[in-house]
Structures are given as structure tokens and as C-alpha cells.
Amino acid sequence: xxxxxxAVIAGVAxxxxxxxxxxxxxxxxxxxxxxxxxxxxxxxxxxxxSRLSATEAKDLAFMREEEKVARDVYLTLSKKYSVSAFASIxxxxxxxxxxxxxxxxxxxxxxxVGRNPVGVFKNKDLQALYDQLVAQxxxxxxxALKVGVLIEKTDxxxxxxxxxxxxxxxxxxxxxxxxNGSYNHLSTFESLLAAYGG
Numbered sequence: 001x002x003x004x005x006x007a008v009i010a011g012v013a014x015x016x017x018x019x020x021x022x023x024x025x026x027x028x029x030x031x032x033x034x035x036x037x038x039x040x041x042x043x044x045x046x047x048x049x050s051r052l053s054a055t056e057a058k059d060l061a062f063m064r065e066e067e068k069v070a071r072d073v074y075l076t077l078s079k080k081y082s083v084s085a086f087a088s089i090x091x092x093x094x095x096x097x098x099x100x101x102x103x104x105x106x107x108x109x110x111x112x113v114g115r116n117p118v119g120v121f122k123n124k125d126l127q128a129l130y131d132q133l134v135a136q137x138x139x140x141x142x143x144a145l146k147v148g149v150l151i152e153k154t155d156x157x158x159x160x161x162x163x164x165x166x167x168x169x170x171x172x173x174x175x176x177x178x179x180n181g182s183y184n185h186l187s188t189f190e191s192l193l194a195a196y197g198g
Contacts, residue, residue, distance in 0.1 A: 059162040064100040072118045142198035148189035155182045
């Protein structure tokens, strides 16, 4: 089991530089698929050429805070368990948040995160979700890894929904690249869970 854990953790640690909508990010070394790795990239300019719809703006703000849920849960669990993947993936989630913040600024959408510290959310549903996930993940290391799997599956589903609802190519690109990152995170957590016998 130790050798499997070392292999998985090494995979998480190996990152390559990428771009999400003009924002420097870190991507997991193992791409989900060749098609996902070939996703187009768009560099953002300072101002938008067209406005977001009300739904698109709401979706963008929601995803910014949902990525914070993922980051904050992983940061919290990283302090409880000696599983380096939590801290590594939390760092990746921070870059996802930055990519979404760039879009919020570009389209002049209010940022729901603001200066909120770890574990504090504007959206009450996301606050309740964070509290629930931390409580579940605090039971054992296998429960914590199951929480990671759940977060990434939820993130993928939410990104797929919002990807289908936007007509803006830059937003589509960011959502697509974030989704690819979530596929990689999901693979990492599933491999760790199997290594721990969960």
C-alpha cells in the first residue's frame, strides 16, 4: 500500500504550467483525456466585448464560491491528516478561484468571496455544504478522501451545467479547463482511496 501511496502523491506533486483564460494556473500532470488536454485557450483583455446574461453572471459568481468550498475543505483536512494531496489540490483550487475572479472583474460581476476567511461563505447553501463536508471528512482519513471524491464529482456536474448555459468563449474555456482539473483531482482521490482500502 505504501508504494501505491507514494506513486499517487508523486503524481499530484508533478505539475505543469498552463493558462486558464489568461491566468497562470497549475494543472495535474496526468491529463484526464487527450481531448480535454487540447481545450482551447483564450487570453482575457481588460474589458468585455459583450455583457453576460443574468444567468451567466449568477453562475460565474456561484462557481467562484463553490471553488472556495473545495479549497477550504481541503485546507482544513490537510491540517488533520498527513495526506499531501489535500494541500496540493487546495493550491490548485486557489488558482481556479483566481481564474474565475479574473472573469468576474472583466464582466464587472460582484465577487461573493471578497475577504472572507477560510470556512466563511456568502451563499448559505454553500456554507451548510462546507460545514457538512468538514464534519464528514473529520471522521477518518478514508472519509476525508470520500469527501474529496464527492467534491470533485459535484464540481464537474456543476461546471457541465454552467458550460451549457454560457455563450461566451472565454467563460467556456475557463469552465472547460476547471472541469479538466477536477477530473484529475477526482482521479487522484479515487486512487488514494483505493490505496487506503476505502
